[in-house]
Amino acid sequence: MKQILYIIAISFFPALLNAQNLYPEKFEDCKLPEFCLDCGSPQAQPPKTVFQNILRVIGEKNLATLKGTIEMQILVDQQGKPCLLSIDNKTNLGSAELGIKQSVNATENWTPAIGGTKKQNSSVSLIMEFEGGKFRAKRRTFNFTNQSNMKAAGTPDRKGSEKGELGERWKVFTQGNSELPWDMSRAVATDLKGDVWIGTDNGIVKISSGKWQHFNSGNTIISATKYNKAQTEPVRDMAVDQKDNKWFVIGYDVYRYDNRTWTRFDSLNSPINWARQIVVDPKGNILFTSWEGVAKFDGSKWSVMNKKNSKLPSDRVLGVFVDSKGRTWIGTFDGNVIIEKGKNTALNDKSSPLSKAYISKMWEDKKGNLWFSLYNEKGTAAGMYMLSPDGKWERLWKDNPTMFAGNSINDFFLDEEKNILWLSQNNVGIIRYDIVGKKTEIYTTENSNVPSVNIERITKDREGAIWAATFAGIIKTALK
Structure with a gap:
């Protein structure tokens, strides 16, 4: 059996008392009436065999081909019995095939958390990263200082730019200095009127002309969390369509807000099942x-593109995009495809970066250039690329081919007016790239007031300021 390469802790700051499903794939048979996030002094501790047991069930054959990351939320009761509550499986194999639930639930008892003199029910998060038949293991740890909020700061995995090289100043919005309902935020977007929308792990905010309007489980049909009815399910992604409808992935369902009425789409009235990313195509x-696979809604009817009916390499889809020519680009963990006029073509030309890494996001600029963020934890192909209309590829940061191998791109935003590319890099921070001047500025928690190394969506408001959702508040560039 392969050995653990290292075990580290990722510090999380102010967390919840009554926790929730942290990850999209949940297991209903794992229940406790109340538990807290990695609480106790001491905290719950796993047996030394925990990772070996998981690897034993995965098996040597699967381990040899397994690549990607699995993050697990495990409940540990007062007797130390573990059960798998939720999981975020970003590997090339399914959770059932890997036997994750079976292996976690069959692990020998943990040492339970202690609160004062009593044992406590607690939630613990473990991360396993797989590549080339080897793996690394991490534990997310939570530190309670404010039980009415949750945020994660963290230490960057790589060094940012020197402070003197940074040209932007950031304003940080948190629950403490603004009307933001929750510091942990994953989504931000600008609507057609120029209003900014923020999706947090406990409610949505609309900012219009400096006024903040709140949407949550108390004043909409959005579901509350299962373990705390006073808290709203987390917003995982959002987008705005051509009719100014707002679309949200909240918890495990999708919601549409047409500026008057909320509509929910779930497994009962749609093919939606753990939706991850929302993309609006040129036709709306x-x-x-x-x-x-990919679920598609045309305003009245639903359809699905998957491995069975559309010849996708895998149903585990990372990214999708429809360009101005009507071509649908789809990135999966087992390769990329393009669908044009009903014909599916695998993008496996060895001269193209699309044969070596997987599409996580795309964008088409006004000149017809296609921009790609590509994901692959193995090798050096992951990164940012541009494909010109005449078919020529250009790689950004080509002199640093491993820049995004271990720390993937969560999102990017192309500011065409200023020729600036913005990227959020996982466990690093936010990157500003001057396309003309070829200058890179990397903002982290160590060299700036950017409050977290976990940054998700990026947008631009009508005044030209850049906004980004982080796990410790919302950040906005100060206009010059």
Whole structure:
């Protein structure tokens, strides 16, 4: 059996008392009436065999081909019995095939958390990263200082730019200095009127002309969390369509807000099942990526593109995009395809970066250039690329081919007016790239007031300021 390469802790700051499903794939048979996030002094501790047991069930054959990351939320009761509550499986194999639930639940008892003199029910998060038949293991740890909020700061995995080289100043919005309902935020977008929308792990905010309007489980049909009815399910992604409808992935369902009425789409009235990313195509169709293919809504009817009916390499879809020529680009963990006029073509030309890494996001600029963020934890192909209309590829940061190998691109935003490319890099921070001047500025928690190394969506408001959702508040560039 392969050995653990290292075990580290990722510090999380102010967390919840009554926790929730942290990850999209949940297991209903794992229940406790109340538990807290990695609480106790001491905290719950796993047996030394925990990772070996998981690897034993995965098996040597699967381990040899397994690549990607699995993050697990494990409940540990007062007797130390573990059970798998939720999981975020970003590997090339399914959770059932890997036997994750079986292996976690069959692990020998943990040492339970202690609160004062009593044992406590607690939630613990473990991360396993797989590549080349080897793996690394991490534990997310939570530190309670404010039980009415949750945020994660963290230490960057790589060094940012020197402070003197940074040209932007950031304003940080948190629950403490603004009307933001929750510091942990994953989504931000600008609507057609120029209003900014923020999706947090406990409610949505609309900012219009400096006024903040709140949407949550108390004043909409959005579901509350299962373990705390006073808290709203987390917003995982959002987008705005051509009719100014707002679309949200909230918890495990999709919601549409047409500026008057909320509509929910779930497994009962749609093919939605753990939607991850929302993309609006040029015709106004709404596309949702998932681990079961791509769901498409044309305003009245639903359809699905998957391995069975569209010859996708895998149903585990990372990204999707429809360009101005009507071509649908789809990135999966097992390769990329393009669908044009009903014909599916695998993008496996060895001269193209699309044969070596997987599409996580795309964008088309006004000149017809296609921009790609590509994901692959193995090798050096991951990164940012541009494909010109005449078919020529250009790689950004080509002199640093491993820049995005271990720390993937969560999102990017192309500011065409200023020729600036913005990227959020996982466990690093936010990157500003001057396309003309070829200058890179990397903002982290160590060299700036950017509050977290976990940054998700990026947008631009009508005044030209850049906004980004982080796990410790919302950040906005100060206009010069």
